[in-house]
Amino acid sequence: MTARDVTASNGGNNGHAQSRVDLALIAEMIAPNVRVLDVGCGDGELLALLARTKNVDGRGIELSQEGVNACVSRGLSVVQGDADTDLRTYPDDAFDYVILSQTIQATRNPREVLQQMKRIGRRAVVSFPNFGNWRVRLQLLCSGRMPVTRTLGHAWYDTPNIHLCTVRDFVALCEEVDFNIDDAVSVSGNRARRVGRPGRIDNLLAEDAVLLLSRK
DSSP states (O other), X not given: OOOEEEOOOOOOSSSOSSOOHHHXXXXXXXXXXXXXXXXTOTTSHHXXXXXXXXXXEEEEEXXXXXXXXXXXXXXXXXXXXXXXXXXXXXXXXXXXXXXXXXXXXXXXXXXXXXXXXXXXXXXXXXXXXXTTSHHHHHHHHHHOSOOOOSSSOSOTTTOSOSSOBOHHHHHHHXXXXXXXXXXXXXEETTEEEEOSSOOHHHHHHOSEEEEEEEEO
C-alpha cells in the first residue's frame, strides 16, 4: 500500500491525554455491521464512535469501575474484567474484531493477550505508544533517565505501562503469534501516515502505531 497522510478527529478513550488520533484511525479499520470487543475500553469513547458511525454490535471489557460506570451511562454493554485473565472465558470466533487500544503495554502478559485476541476474534486492531521514537531515545541518551513524553506521560515509579515496546518489537511479536499485518498507521502528533507494514523509519518517527491484524 502506498503511504499517504491521513487526517483523524479527536478522541478520548483509555490512553494518554493527547487528542487520541488513534480512535478515528481504528474506526476507519472496522467494517460496518460487525461484532466488536473493545478490551480495556475506558470510558467507552471508541465503542460509542463505532456504534454511531459503523452500526457495530459492540461489547467492552474494562478493569476500572469508574470506566465501567462511564460506559453504562452511555448505554454501552461493558463488563468489568482483566485482559490478562478474563479473555480466556470468551468462546472461539466470538467477534469479528477485537480491539486493544493503548492497553497492551499495561498488560502483564502481552503475548498471551494477543493469542487470546486471535482466538476469539477473526481480526484484531492494536494501538500502542512507540518506545523507539526518536524523542524517547534522545531523552534517554541525554539525561540517562526514563523518558517522559506526551505519549508516555508518567514517571517510571507511577506508570501503568509495565511492558513498553518499540514498533519493531511489536512486529516481531505478531510474527511469533502468527498474526498477519494487514494495515498499519504511524502517528506523530496529529499527523498520521498509512504505511502498510511498519519499517525502520516508522520505528524512529512514530509516537504511536495502529495496526490491523488477521490470522495467518
